[in-house]
Amino acid sequence: MTTVATAPHFDADIYTDQALREPYGHYRALRDLGPAVWLSAHDAYAVARYDDVKHVLATPEVFRSANGIALNEPANAAILGCTLASDGERHAHLRRIVAHRLTPRALRPMREVVTDAADALVADLVARGSFDAVGDLARALPLSIVPDFIGWPEEGREHLLRWAGANFDSFGPLNARTEAALPQCGEMAAYGARLVREGGVLPGSLGAGVLEARDGGEITDEQAMMLMLDYLAPSLDTTISAVGSAIWLFGAHPEQWDRLRAEPELVPNAVQEVVRLESPIRGFGRLAAQDTEIGGVAVPAGSRVLVLYASANRDERHFADPDRFDVARPDALEQLGFGFGEHGCAGQGLAKLEIAALLTALARTVRRFEVGAPERALNNLIRAFASVPVTVHAD
Amino acid sequence: MRIEADYDRCEGHGQCEERAPEVFELDDDGNLVHHYEGRDLPAGLEDAARGAAAVCPVAALRVVETSPAPRT
Numbered sequence: 001m002t003t004v005a006t007a008p009h010f011d012a013d014i015y016t017d018q019a020l021r022e023p024y025g026h027y028r029a030l031r032d033l034g035p036a037v038w039l040s041a042h043d044a045y046a047v048a049r050y051d052d053v054k055h056v057l058a059t060p061e062v063f064r065s066a067n068g069i070a071l072n073e074p075a076n077a078a079i080l081g082c083t084l085a086s087d088g089e090r091h092a093h094l095r096r097i098v099a100h101r102l103t104p105r106a107l108r109p110m111r112e113v114v115t116d117a118a119d120a121l122v123a124d125l126v127a128r129g130s131f132d133a134v135g136d137l138a139r140a141l142p143l144s145i146v147p148d149f150i151g152w153p154e155e156g157r158e159h160l161l162r163w164a165g166a167n168f169d170s171f172g173p174l175n176a177r178t179e180a181a182l183p184q185c186g187e188m189a190a191y192g193a194r195l196v197r198e199g200g201v202l203p204g205s206l207g208a209g210v211l212e213a214r215d216g217g218e219i220t221d222e223q224a225m226m227l228m229l230d231y232l233a234p235s236l237d238t239t240i241s242a243v244g245s246a247i248w249l250f251g252a253h254p255e256q257w258d259r260l261r262a263e264p265e266l267v268p269n270a271v272q273e274v275v276r277l278e279s280p281i282r283g284f285g286r287l288a289a290q291d292t293e294i295g296g297v298a299v300p301a302g303s304r305v306l307v308l309y310a311s312a313n314r315d316e317r318h319f320a321d322p323d324r325f326d327v328a329r330p331d332a333l334e335q336l337g338f339g340f341g342e343h344g345c346a347g348q349g350l351a352k353l354e355i356a357a358l359l360t361a362l363a364r365t366v367r368r369f370e371v372g373a374p375e376r377a378l379n380n381l382i383r384a385f386a387s388v389p390v391t392v393h394a395d
Numbered sequence: 396m397r398i399e400a401d402y403d404r405c406e407g408h409g410q411c412e413e414r415a416p417e418v419f420e421l422d423d424d425g426n427l428v429h430h431y432e433g434r435d436l437p438a439g440l441e442d443a444a445r446g447a448a449a450v451c452p453v454a455a456l457r458v459v460e461t462s463p464a465p466r467t
């Protein structure tokens with residue numbers, strides 16, 4: 001690279017209620033401005049184009065996750081040491097322990113559990129006719145599977161969704177949502193610490209695996225606690241968001257639903273397409289460890305970098321007609337909604353399994369989704385609906 | 396061109412197989428089988444193999460450009 005440009009500025013706050021409801025106009029403006037854009041309201045460089053997002057994710061030696069994931073110091077300090085917020089060798093070590101039981105191979109025994117649960121849930125809701133696609137469908141499946149799988153004891157489960165939501169809110173800039181969330185993240189951490197201290201996770205679960213690794217001397221108490229949070233925090237809201245968005249999208253695009261019903265082998269591709277178009281996680285941060293550049297734009301050492309998966313996934317430089325929902329999109333697999341590279345989502349096998357099981361069960365009987373007025377849930381990190389009222393018409 | 400697979404990093408997500416089934420396969424145990432391990436891909440499979448490397452969610456596949464075999 002011969003010339004290094006300075007970053008263009010963008011002054012709007014991209015975390016206001018309005019911006020969280022309608023983020024895509026801002027993202028397009030950021031993409032049009034350049035490969036890295038200085039967000040003056042948030043003291044960070046936004047990376048919004050597909051190629052540059054992929055470059056940052058593929059260069060973890062330069063763009064670090066420790067002290068980098070959140071846009072504010074207190075949250076970065078709170079998550080320091082979990083898989084999500086660690087780098088290099090330490091990350092590889094933790095990742096092996098975390099990912100080990102989440103690989104598609106390890107999940108095989110879960111396939112039947114998830115499929116049966118999805119079938120039963122869908123049969124029940126179809127019989128009811130009208131329901132809330134978020135509360136009754138999107139939340140119900142992960143909540144009936146994931147806490148057991150992770151091994152969270154019954155006591156405390158009532159807080160899971162609130163804590164997980166707070167965890168994601170806390171990664172934003174220090175706005176009112178972040179400030180309200182931080183104390184709740186503390187509650188979740190205290191709970192995780194207690195699990196590690198006193199045991200009480202269900203036998204045979206992921207959590208039990210973490211405690212075994214601790215007992216075997218592979219990881220410390222402190223690390224075990226952070227790994228509990230790695231499982232707890234990102235495993236619910238993300239999947240819930242994707243399922244809520246899927247129903248909303250299929251309600252608005254009945255021809256896509258017809259296509260999926262006619263070609264159920266498209267379900268895995270449709271899952272990728274939903275995550276592309278309505279990426280559940282808008283973006284995570286990184287910390288530039290050295291002077292560097294992104295697409296020819298200078299980014300000095302110590303800068304915060306905001307990696308916008310949700311924008312990369314609608315980049316017209318990469319995806320043809322990116323705002324269109326197309327279950328048969330040939331390159332949907334290239335979407336970055338699960339991240340990419342070293343930190344690429346460890347739980348994507350489980351998430352895809354859950355979402356695909358629900359869509360498959362619905363496709364068998366539901367002819368049409370009649371969607372009423374949905375309500376947005378506002379979170380700094382997660383794009384989701386609070387409710388999507390729906391009436392289903394069965395065959 | 397070759398593809399180097401990092402077997403420690405591969406978690407068996409299978410996206411490479413979806414993109415380039417002639418090059419990558421998951422065996423019955425879910426382990427990655429790389430049919431062109433350590434050797435150059437035939438020209439007709441290069442694009443598919445590049446695509447597979449690009450969609451591996453954990454970046455376990457690396458494209459290595461090798462100069463074309465010398466003609467004698």
Ligand code: HEM
Pocket residue numbers: 057065083084085095098102230231234235236238239242275279280281284309336337338339340342343344345346347348350351
């Ligand atoms: C549709 C659902 C999901 C989406 C969109 C999603 C998205 C993501 C993204 C974008 C990252 C990358 C973080 C980064 O670049 O720093 C990530 C990491 C991670 N996800 Fe997911 N996720 C989902 C479901 C899940 C589930 C169900 C679990 C657990 C069971 C999970 C566990 C994790 C973990 C442990 C990491 C950290 C990996 C690492 O840093 O090495 N995720 N996820």
Ligand code: SF4
Pocket residue numbers: 404405406407408409410411412419421427450451452453454455456
């Ligand atoms: S896509 Fe990557 S992780 Fe998945 S099987 Fe292929 S190499 Fe392994």
